[in-house]
Amino acid sequence: MHVGVPREIKNHEYRVGLTPMAVAELIAHGHQVSVEADAGLAIGYDDSAYRAAGARITDARGVFEQARLIVKVKEPQASERALLRADQVLFTYLHLAPDREQTEALLASGACCIAYETVTDQYGGLPLLAPMSEVAGRMAVQAGAGCLEKARGGRGVLLGGVPGVPRGKVVILGGGVVGSNALAMAVGMGAEVRVLDRDPQVLRRLDRQYGNRIQTLFSTSVTLEEQLVEADLVIGAVLIPGAAAPRLISRAVLARMQPGAVLVDVAIDQGGCAETSRATTHAEPTYVEEGIVHYCVANMPGAVARTATQALNNATLPYVLALANKGLAQALREDRHLLAGLNIAHGRLTNGGVGEALDMPVQGLEDALETLD
Template identity: 55%
Template structure:
């Protein structure tokens, strides 16, 4: 099969869909890989690295896109819509619940779109989302600490404090992978940390990890209202599979926060769980609203592309290999991969995304 790897076009997105080591595995399996020139430079991989691995370097995005299977990291942007083709396989992060325009175009063009974030194991784990969630959770505290600096518009709080001065307070909404990794880093910095979650079993598990070092609270509006105002760093770490994240923190709650406090919403690529937060970019990552610093970069792991590309490929490569070997029939042999299917043959097929866009689901049903 011919596999295309275009250069990412999202703002300062330096990850790449396939690393040279992944290319080698695919090439040894008999596939042809076409990599857009300089696609891997931001992640530390030169064109020569890809050539040595067996790839062919192509000079334009169109030549990388014009393949049976396209492997990316982030969703296609509007400038890339022209490259999407009927019955082409697209394997990447999509997050369609937060992007109606992209959803409509994928349906219209007839591409077969498989989303990393909805590939699901029988136990409910999301193997292709987890590695980036780990990185995003850790970065959330790292970036939060940075923007708490006064020169960055923050309160001037050192999360770990110093002897004689209280440490900063970190409140994390959601105790999944992102929330757990954020807590791990915040605890390591010496901050006061609390996690709010609606899953009591998950809270019990987190107690085995953190003991008394993290305050574990059942999440409801009263608990959020009571704990958000004196928080120095608020991290949104909510995930609802393939759906928009619920708004947990209203504008009224944000108004009660201290001037210069920081919000980092990792859920922004699924719509965000903070009412006042909107998507930003690595070029312009923050803005101030209601006196609070808001960070809403939807592709946070793109800040550490060398690490993130390899971590992502460790998880995606087995699935890429299955798609390359069998094409769309791979979904018949792997039910976990089949759950990643979002759009096929002008149809919106993923159940959760259909719930988000019922009108699009009805329209596509009538075309059957």
């Protein structure tokens, strides 16, 4: 199969779909790979490294014209969506639930689109979302701590405090992969940390791990409001796979928070968990509403692109190989977890969460499989 790797063009996105090592693996399996010029240059993978791995270097149009399988990192931008064809497979993060424009364009393309974030595993996890969730969770506290500095609009609070001065209060909404990694960083920085979740098993796991260094709380509307109004830093780490994030923080509650407090909404890829959240970029990462600094960058791991690319490739390469070696239909039939990643198939939406969020009709995955032969 011919595999294509375009250069990411989203604002300050430096990750790349395949590293030279991953390309070499595909070449060893008898596949062809086209990589857009300078796709990995910003993170130390220059064109010569890709050529040495066996790839052909071309421009964006060349990648899309030649490849049957397009491997990316972020959702295709408008100029990229215009290049997609009905005989192609797109494998990338999509986050369609809050993005009607992208969804309609991908449906119109006729391509089959597999979203990293809805591929599952035998343990009930999301193996292709997990590595970036780990990165984003760890970055969230780092970013939030910086935003708390007075010069950046924050309260002027040091999360770890100093002797004789209270520590900063961090409230984490959700104890999954993002929340657990944010928790590790916040505890490491010496903050006073509280984690809210609605799953008692998650709370027990975190309590066993951290003991009295943190406080775990079952999330109710009353408890949530009580914690938010006292917080210096709030990390939005909630996730409903494939669906829009629940809006847990209303504008009214936000207005009661301490002026200069910070919200890092990691759930922004799925629409955000606050009524006031809207996607930002690394170029302009923050804005202030109701006196609260909002950090809502939709591609946070792009800031640590080399680490993030390597972690992502470790997770995605086995699936890329399966798609290239077996073809789309056979790969999906043999791996029901990969099938869960199919969001769009030949003009039909196949993910229930996205359909519910956008009020669009959905074709069942089994029916979609029949159209792939």
